[in-house]
Amino acid sequence: MMSAKVFQFDAPLDERRVIIRRHDGDVEMVELPWGLRPRDGGPRAVNVVRSEGRAFPTHRCLVPASEFRHRTFSFSLADGDWFYFAGIWRPAIDDWPEAYAILTIEANADLAPFHDRQMVVLRRERRMAWFDGLVPEGEILRPLPAGTFRVTPHSTSPVQPMLTV
Secondary structure, three states: OOOOOEEEEEOOOOOOEEEEEEEEEEEEEEEEEEOOOOOOOOOEEEEEEOOOOOEEEEOOOEEEEOOOOOOEEEEEOOOOOOEEEEEEEEEOOOOOOEEEEEEOOOOOOOOOOOEEEEEEEEHHHHHHHHHHHOOOOOOOOOOOOOOOOEEEEEOOOOOOOOOOO
């Protein structure tokens, strides 16, 4: 049984999370480690992939979340809804396991004071557009409007409220 955890931007690269993907014609939820093998074969895993100027025709995935953290701030949708991160996954190769990474874009106005990039956040109603390639990448892999996110300073205390990821 898995417990819900807040998505930590600085989580260990091999931390396992549930993703949703199409595989062999089916939709499935699988638990994979976060971090793709670098294309150059280097030893450091790639946990985020810059989306601008790239196409992702296959191996798309969704990472469900309700909140994410960067340093000492928590970010959630202002309306309290949960969402998905747009991601990609790769099959196992050589000594690297099947794994996923999250796509990034320029930060929206709410997140820009904290970082110049952000993970791609998709509202639930846009999930199938990404998942099934129903819209060009440039139309879906873009920042959400200002006022979309609630930004909250969070405690560094080890006791945190249970949140869905």
